[in-house]
Amino acid sequence: MSADLFVTDCGLVTPLGRGKAAVARALFAGSEAGFAVRGDLLPGRAVEVGAVREPLAALPDELSAYDSRNNRLMRAALAEIAPAIEEATARYGRDRIAVVLGTSTSGIGDGEEAFFAYRRDGRWPQRFDYRMQETGSLADFAARSLGLTGPAYTVATACSSSAKVFASARRLIRAGLADAAVVGGADTLCRMTLNGFGSLEALSKSRCNPFSLNRDGITIGEGAAAFLLQPIPGPIRFLGVGETSDAHHATAPDPEGEGAAMAIRLALEDAGLAASEIGYVNLHGTATPLNDAMEAKAIAGLFGGSVPCSSTKAMTGHMLGAAGGCEAAFLWLTLNPDTNPESLLPPHLWDGAQDPALPALNLSAMGTRFSRAGVTAMLSNSFGFGGSNLALILGRA
Numbered sequence: 001m002s003a004d005l006f007v008t009d010c011g012l013v014t015p016l017g018r019g020k021a022a023v024a025r026a027l028f029a030g031s032e033a034g035f036a037v038r039g040d041l042l043p044g045r046a047v048e049v050g051a052v053r054e055p056l057a058a059l060p061d062e063l064s065a066y067d068s069r070n071n072r073l074m075r076a077a078l079a080e081i082a083p084a085i086e087e088a089t090a091r092y093g094r095d096r097i098a099v100v101l102g103t104s105t106s107g108i109g110d111g112e113e114a115f116f117a118y119r120r121d122g123r124w125p126q127r128f129d130y131r132m133q134e135t136g137s138l139a140d141f142a143a144r145s146l147g148l149t150g151p152a153y154t155v156a157t158a159c160s161s162s163a164k165v166f167a168s169a170r171r172l173i174r175a176g177l178a179d180a181a182v183v184g185g186a187d188t189l190c191r192m193t194l195n196g197f198g199s200l201e202a203l204s205k206s207r208c209n210p211f212s213l214n215r216d217g218i219t220i221g222e223g224a225a226a227f228l229l230q231p232i233p234g235p236i237r238f239l240g241v242g243e244t245s246d247a248h249h250a251t252a253p254d255p256e257g258e259g260a261a262m263a264i265r266l267a268l269e270d271a272g273l274a275a276s277e278i279g280y281v282n283l284h285g286t287a288t289p290l291n292d293a294m295e296a297k298a299i300a301g302l303f304g305g306s307v308p309c310s311s312t313k314a315m316t317g318h319m320l321g322a323a324g325g326c327e328a329a330f331l332w333l334t335l336n337p338d339t340n341p342e343s344l345l346p347p348h349l350w351d352g353a354q355d356p357a358l359p360a361l362n363l364s365a366m367g368t369r370f371s372r373a374g375v376t377a378m379l380s381n382s383f384g385f386g387g388s389n390l391a392l393i394l395g396r397a
Helices: 020-028 061-066 069-092 108-121 137-146 158-174 191-199 258-271 289-303 320-335
Strands: 005-014 035-042 045-050 097-102 152-155 180-187 223-230 236-245 278-282 308-310 377-384 388-396
Touching (some): 005 069, 020 320, 045 191, 061 137, 069 108, 097 158, 097 320, 137 180, 158 180, 158 236, 258 388, 278 320, 289 377
Antiparallel strands (some): 236 388, 377 388
16 A cells, blocks of 8 residues: 555535635635624624534434534535545445544534423423534544444544544554545534633634734634545645644643644654745634744744745634644645635735734735745644644645
8 A cells, every 4th residue: 555645535614615616715715704793602792703604404314313513514524525435435445444533512512402492391302312412423423424334433632633633544544444534524613612712711802813913812613624535646645744732731822832833843754844845834823812922933933934824714713623624625725726726825814913922924915826836735733722733734746
């Protein structure tokens, strides 16, 4: 088996739209159309969120025990790569394709609704099944839905969950436990998440403003991404990954960004690349004071101020456990000439107020282009609570 792995197909549903073509158009245009104001998520307070507006079909009867919004969202992303998965099934066999997906909240939103109904009516809704909200539900559901019988599990490492699946799936393939893998993840809006971040005073009072002097917190979003990872040539190559666990604090990052920087260095080493060979960085960029400060230090220390970079969360909100996968998809769309014929970079949307306490970064303006002759690799950062860090490098095949 070839040691090289390729990301041969991608499906996604985000606040920017459904499907590769729609998301690419909105991404490179810097669309903010995915945001909505919701008054039902926080007591006594309306809040802006990145929301998927497309209707999501109910699951078939045989999968009704898994019929949460989270799994419906994942199913919509998987549908876009279903033909590629069927081809892989014929090539490798159903028992040789792994399913490794990431989430942080799973179907807890449906659990909340069921609990409210129980308090009101004194009984659980007929459609409610506890499996809807189990953390492991996502991969179990996806494997059953796809008819795959290889290794299947869910990664839940907060905001790095659906980025870490790339490293986990590669280990399975290298260990000979699978020949290919379906990877990605999903997370959906729910009261628990919004109230949790609200209690931490981490929510922005308006829309998130990454790396600005005026940044005041995150905007929450939802989304799903799915990929097929296999050892046959495809449009995008999986080049490298770096994982660290700095365990600085339960919720706050290491202020010096040492764990983040180490993850990036490990990814570069894994890919056999120098920092100068990275053509763009998708920043984790949550717009919280601490995250942006430490990430700016890590990026400036490794790349200087020259590498173009942006936080796409100002277009989607922070999709939590789905953020790493969806932002990996944004790299996939950016590198692929079929989805990005004009060689545009995702723009960094902010108010332009530079924070003098942060190292200056080369934040990509609307319409910034890159040279396909000179850029073959790009990096995406994902940093989770507890210092669970992952840096992912994808490149043109």
